[in-house]
Amino acid sequence: xxxxxxxxxxxxxxxxxxxxxxxxxIIAEGKISTRDYPVVEDFVEALALEIExxxxxxxxxxxxxxxxxxxxxxxxYRGTIENAPNLAWKGIVPLAQLMGDRLRxxxxxxxDANAAAMxxxxxxxxxxxxxxxxxxxxxxxxxxxxxxxxxVYGVDGIAGEMGHMTVIPNGRLCECGRKGCLxxxxxxxxxxRTVREMLVGDEDSELHxxxxxxxxxxxxxxxxxxxxxxxAMAAFEQTADILGLAMANMVTITAPEVIFLFGxxxxxxxxxxxxxxxxxxKYLHPMYVGKVEIRISSLQYSNAAVLGSSALxxxx
Numbered sequence: 001x002x003x004x005x006x007x008x009x010x011x012x013x014x015x016x017x018x019x020x021x022x023x024x025x026i027i028a029e030g031k032i033s034t035r036d037y038p039v040v041e042d043f044v045e046a047l048a049l050e051i052e053x054x055x056x057x058x059x060x061x062x063x064x065x066x067x068x069x070x071x072x073x074x075x076x077y078r079g080t081i082e083n084a085p086n087l088a089w090k091g092i093v094p095l096a097q098l099m100g101d102r103l104r105x106x107x108x109x110x111x112d113a114n115a116a117a118m119x120x121x122x123x124x125x126x127x128x129x130x131x132x133x134x135x136x137x138x139x140x141x142x143x144x145x146x147x148x149x150x151x152v153y154g155v156d157g158i159a160g161e162m163g164h165m166t167v168i169p170n171g172r173l174c175e176c177g178r179k180g181c182l183x184x185x186x187x188x189x190x191x192x193r194t195v196r197e198m199l200v201g202d203e204d205s206e207l208h209x210x211x212x213x214x215x216x217x218x219x220x221x222x223x224x225x226x227x228x229x230x231x232a233m234a235a236f237e238q239t240a241d242i243l244g245l246a247m248a249n250m251v252t253i254t255a256p257e258v259i260f261l262f263g264x265x266x267x268x269x270x271x272x273x274x275x276x277x278x279x280x281x282k283y284l285h286p287m288y289v290g291k292v293e294i295r296i297s298s299l300q301y302s303n304a305a306v307l308g309s310s311a312l313x314x315x316x
Contacts, residue, residue: 006075007310068312070115113142244279
């Protein structure tokens with residue numbers, strides 16, 4: 001009988017999950033809306049039912065070894081999600097215990113970006129690397145730090161929250177309750193906030209003619225920037241400058257070999273990557289120049305979250 005793992009990635013909007021074999025092949029996968037379940041117990045039950053549907057035709061072929069879960073504000077040591085600003089479940093949520101009790105399987109829970117980092121180690125471009133960072137750019141901003149071949153969890157299991165570094169003192173209010181956090185400027189959500197602020201009082205940008213301003217998303221803004229729209233280009237440059245500065249500062253702490261960028265916002269393409277690289281090199285301390293590479297994750301965005309979380313099982 002072959003071995004398999006269940007990989008689950010909990011996002012603020014959707015939760016994706018899949019059954020993954022030892023070689024990183026996703027045998028079956030599915031998705032539910034996270035937002036549809038404001039009560040965590042209801043979420044666990046709905047998720048478990050969907051997973052059981054996937055497993056039913058596979059039980060004769062595969063032995064499931066465990067469950068890996070990537071989630072915002074996850075505490076690896078405790079198996080809890082703690083005060084996640086982008087989730088409806090407030091306070092400390094014992095998700096690993098709830099999932100383990102329901103599925104009767106061992107459960108590993110970690111930060112969603114740490115799961116992405118684990119996916120890079122097991123299936124992606126970080127095989128054999130001992131020092132690298134993964135930055136996930138989506139609804140929020142996550143980060144996973146690997147130093148000396150080990151994920152950095154810190155004393156309390158929640159280290160590596162780069163998204164909540166203060167980059168603009170007394171800046172934008174973050175859902176965590178503080179002001180000026182990095183993710184309020186360079187996540188997809190933060191980027192769109194920048195675009196909307198720039199559009200106030202502007203009459204020339206073609207973005208006014210695409211759809212109502214409140215319905216704009218990063219993809220059409222990227223297309224507008226590629227077409228030479230000055231406002232769209234300026235929004236990407238401002239966003240990239242802040243992210244490049246934060247990444248350069250981060251390098252002085254862990255001195256990684258590679259910084260992997262991952263997540264839906266990365267799909268904006270060169271209009272984001274190129275100014276980020278330029279800003280990063282501008283702010284980088286001279287002792288690190290030429291030593292740190294920025295790469296786009298080699299894992300396909302459509303399944304990388306599931307692969308990353310499933311990799312927790314094999315490492316455990």
